[in-house]
Amino acid sequence: MKVLITGGAGFIGSHTADLLLEKGYEVRILDSLEPPVHPQKRKPDYLCADVEFILGDVRNKSDVQEALQGIDYVFHLAAYQGYLTDFSKFAFTNDASTALIYEVILENALPVGKVVLASSQAVYGEGRYHCARNGTQYPPPRPLEQLERGDWELRCPVCQQPMEPLPTNESRVSPHNQYAVSKYCQELYALTLGRRFGIPTVVLRYSITQGPRQSFYNAYSGILRISATRLLQNLPPILYEDGKQLRDYVYVKDVAAANILAMESKAATYQTYNIGGSEVLSVREYVKLLSKVVGREIIPEIPGEFRFGDVRHIVSDISKIRELGWQPRTSLEQIISEYLEWAMEQPEVGDFYTEASQVMKRMGVIRAAR
Ligand SMILES: NC(=O)c1ccc[n+]([C@@H]2O[C@H](COP(=O)([O-])OP(=O)(O)OC[C@H]3O[C@@H](n4cnc5c(N)ncnc54)[C@H](O)[C@@H]3O)[C@@H](O)[C@H]2O)c1
DSSP: EEEEEETTTTTHHHHHHHHHHHHEEEEEEEEOOTOOOOOOOOOTTTSOTTEEEEEOOOOOHHHHHHHHHTOOOOOOOOOOOOSOOOHHIIIIIIIIHHHHHHHHHHHTTTOEEEEEEEEEEGTTTOOOEETTTEEEEEEOOHHHHHHHHHOOOBOOOTOOOBBBEOOOOTOOOOOSHHHHHHHHHHHHHHHHHHHHHOEEEEEEEOOOSSTTTTOOTTTTSSSHHHHHHHHHOOHHHSSTTSSOOOEEEEEHHHHHHHHHHHOGGHHHHHHHEEESSSSSHHHHHHHHHHHHHSSSSOOOOOSEEEEOOOSSSBBHHHHHHHHOOOOOOSHHHHHHHHHHHHHHHHHTTTHHHHHHHHHHHTSSEEEEOO
């Protein structure tokens, strides 16, 4: 059985490729080796020699046609990610490519057994809350004026009282930024066209995924890679808002296992699943755990800046995928220590965050509270 992974030279794709090979599948990768993840446009050394590699773009029809020949299963992972303001690039890369994959499968009557689409927890926006007076709420994004006052928490849209964040299940989305909108559009294309034309499809919404191979060069997001690269330069981590934002984190090899389960499971067809972690930590607590792992106290800088388009708290409810037989197996402490070990072995670790943060400030993505 042959599996195509678009974006397979990246972080989640390469781990998924390794696990597929281990399980006896053949793997083909279609990847254009995009910067900043691949600054020299060079095929990464961590890619297994048994992988068939096509250097090509998921937006290009002939590249997609070539990549899909003789394929039994597809993982569509190639994507443009982050918070930058080149909005159309999110749509061209993420949405046009998804439509193109279904177009090529249909036009050529390709016998693809399943398409697994990588989506994101980002589709939930601010997620689900409980208001003591008004029950469950799905609040809209926090207004810019509120963030500029350094007033970070969500209030009930009905009574304006503080609310308690709740784990968010798959039932309701509320994408609030360009990346989240593009991921949700991908889902709509995939599930709608999949169902309509009988092309089995599964959507997986990953939480923050962590582990070795998460590129240092992409310093636009990712608390672990940013903190780790700064620590290796003896610089403190920088936290947005007040550092009390809650998140869940999942290990990349656990995500690879979820990918393959979704591909192999008939019950998963046309379903959407959250793939998240079991530990919920604030960003400050995360840095405390980092201190524990490195064995010295790390005091983060919290300059009162925020990323415009970011959400306050977001934690995925993973009950649905647990019922299918998957669970996160790796503790956050293990994830952090494995990443740091890997990071220290890398020759090219630099403080890529300083430059990335300057770009984000110029584009009005990182802003200061007054
Ligand atoms: N890493 C996370 O925390 C996370 C969380 C939620 C969702 N996701 C989703 O998972 C998927 C994989 O993410 P990742 O962290 O492995 O990203 P990554 O940046 O490490 O890998 C993405 C790969 O896609 C390739 N690519 C980008 N544009 C392309 C194009 N036009 N044509 C061909 N290849 C292209 C890149 O070269 C890169 O190798 C993405 O769809 C992302 O939106 C990731």
